[in-house]
Amino acid sequence: MSFRAIRVTRAADRGAPNRVALVDLPNLADPPAPGDALVEVEYSSLNFKDALALTGRPGIVRVDELTAGIDLVGVVRASASDGWQPGDRVTVNGYGLGETEPGGLAERTRIDGSWGIRVPARMTSRQAAAIGTAGYTAALCVDRLAQAGLGDGAEVVVTGAAGGVGTIALLLGRAAGWRMTAATGRPERADGLRALGAADILDRAELSSPGKPLQSARWDGAIDAVGGDILANVLAQTRPGGTVTACGNAADARLSTTVMPFILRGVTLAGINSVEPPHAVRSAAWERLDRDLDLDALDAVTEEIALTDAIEAASRFFDGGVAGRLVVDVRC
Incomplete structure (x- = not known):
């Protein structure tokens, strides 16, 4: 057959x-x-x-x-x-x-x-697929930020927020008690992003052009799925001791930046490998998804x-x- x-x-x-x-x-x-x-x-x-x-x-x-x-x-x-x-x-x-x-x-x-x-027993197969690689990657990013010590009220920006990683990152970040900002080039989806947990909406254009090596510090953490100048600007806007997770290159695989955020503010750029992490890391990400993800919001x-x-x-x-x-x- x-x-x-x-x-x-x-x-x-x-x-x-x-x-x-x-x-x-x-x-x-x-x-x-x-x-x-x-x-x-x-x-x-x-x-x-x-x-x-x-x-x-x-x-x-x-x-x-x-x-x-x-x-x-x-x-x-x-x-x-x-x-x-x-x-x-x-x-x-x-x-x-x-x-x-x-x-x-x-x-x-x-x-x-x-x-x-x-x-997980509480999930349908369809919901597990809706999480998929994108949602599992978002959970890896959130786990990494939590390990960096982000607590209640931390300011976190998510780039590519209307995409697969971004939508689930917003849901998980809200569950973690963080104040989430959604960076998007789709202003017509602002209401939907707020429903997912975004407290603020940031026009992607504000991050899309080359900027100064250090800019006004805005973020305690970030989840970036797009790369390029957007990631470079997020790094330049991250507060002292903050952590930026990089998990994708939807905009650009290149990164043009300086060492200034790292040596003057102690910013950490954490790469997220969703392909071959240890099984324990995978399991922890799925445990977070099982514990924290709003499945009704995911269905929506x-x-x-x-x-x-x-x-x-x-x-x-x-x-x-x-x-x-x-x-x-x-x-x-």
Whole structure:
């Protein structure tokens, strides 16, 4: 019996667009190899990396051909891995899914059992997928700021606030007792961002141009998913001893700054690796999501699409057409 999957085939010319198609694949062998689990996938989600891959852009898929999708949520159907039994609900983020390993935009897949995190009991599979890589990354950022000592009332700015990382970062930051500022280029979404926990809205244009090495200190902490001049300005505006987490490059992978925020204000720039952190770090992030995330608010910013619509939907990431989280029901 075959199953459907979105496959990306890398172009022979590394600068040319990759080929992307929804195809039928032969069924996976059962039982799985030792240490592996066979998963009946229920949901995946679309993240910025997925959008790059599904629109054929080079650089994300690093093998000649594989199934797309950097995260998945599903039900274990067969297991040769300690800790997983048939019927268990599992989610996987990172570990090269959709880049070097078969991803979640498929009806079935095989995973290394050590990659999985058990879906919290209070969450539906759809909600776990809505969290996905973006929400899990946001939780890693919030954990890092909490470790830096941010307490009640701390001033925290979130860049790319209307995106997947940003929306969940606002929810988690509010739960932590911080005063959240949402930096966005989408003023029409200000009311929605306030509903997620933003006390203030900052026009992205105020951060988008090159600025002075040190500026008026405004933030105790920051969660940045965009990079470039925006990140440089956030660093320049961070208060003495503050921490800035960097987890994405939606605007620019380059960073033009000086050492001044670091040597004159003791600012920390903390990189967030969502692909290969230790399992204990992953578990802590999901524990925060289980404990603190407002699932009703998450549902309000979640849009669901079918697997058959995922390729077309990916282009929306580049024209401002995605707000919040976009989940894919791979069974449709």
